[in-house]
Amino acid sequence: MGCSRPIHPPAAAAPITYRFDPRHPVPTLGGNLSSQGVLASAGATDQRCRRDLWTCPDAAPLSARNDILVFSTAPLAQDLEVTGPLVVKLWASSDAPDTDFTAKLIDVYPPSSDFPAGLDLNIGDGIVRARFRNGPTAEAEMLEHGKPYEFTIEMYPTSILIRRGHRIRLDVSSSNFPRFDVNPNTGEPLNDNRSWRIAENTVYLDSVHPSRILLPVIPAETY
Numbered sequence: 001m002g003c004s005r006p007i008h009p010p011a012a013a014a015p016i017t018y019r020f021d022p023r024h025p026v027p028t029l030g031g032n033l034s035s036q037g038v039l040a041s042a043g044a045t046d047q048r049c050r051r052d053l054w055t056c057p058d059a060a061p062l063s064a065r066n067d068i069l070v071f072s073t074a075p076l077a078q079d080l081e082v083t084g085p086l087v088v089k090l091w092a093s094s095d096a097p098d099t100d101f102t103a104k105l106i107d108v109y110p111p112s113s114d115f116p117a118g119l120d121l122n123i124g125d126g127i128v129r130a131r132f133r134n135g136p137t138a139e140a141e142m143l144e145h146g147k148p149y150e151f152t153i154e155m156y157p158t159s160i161l162i163r164r165g166h167r168i169r170l171d172v173s174s175s176n177f178p179r180f181d182v183n184p185n186t187g188e189p190l191n192d193n194r195s196w197r198i199a200e201n202t203v204y205l206d207s208v209h210p211s212r213i214l215l216p217v218i219p220a221e222t223y
Contacts, residue, residue, distance in 0.1 A: 084216030097187030
């Protein structure tokens with residue numbers, strides 16, 4: 001995990017690959033959306049599936065899915081204020097000509113008498129479609145097989161005090177449905193695909209490819 005003022009360079013780690021099957025997307029659980037009803041619900045929501053949700057195949061936490069990479073801090077030693085824009089710089093590649101990369105920032109509450117399993121409350125989320133990685137006004141460009149690119153994923157700004165003993169978690173995946181439409185990974189024209197394919201997506205975590213989240217941390221002495 002990084003911050004808006006780098007504290008130390010990212011530790012080197014091996015790349016991580018996951019399989020993204022567009023026919024089984026990660027379900028949307030809350031977030032910054034206006035829907036209220038059976039399709040999706042807005043706001044802060046525990047990131048655990050429920051069998052009464054049409055997008056959930058089971059009642060497992062999203063962190064148990066094989067197509068979500070979970071990065072978490074240790075429990076915080078003191079309260080931490082995060083106020084401002086949330087941006088993820090993600091180095092990633094794919095064996096598909098086009099795919100999506102998603103990010104979700106989560107406040108992980110420790111177990112309590114009210115919530116023995118704790119709570120995984122979403123703070124913000126965002127997505128980037130690989131073919132539009134150079135910006136919305138640039139021409140669409142497909143991916144080269146296995147080539148790492150730096151993707152920028154922007155979430156809505158926030159202002160939150162994450163309490164001592166909580167963890168800060170970042171989930172990286174390739175879908176968040178129905179908040180975002182699902183990428184078929186084929187590179188076909190948008191909303192006119194005739195096929196689907198599984199993508200092997202890889203996230204890089206080394207000094208040459210420093211995947212990171214930029215957190216606008218407010219020093220404690222300012223409040």
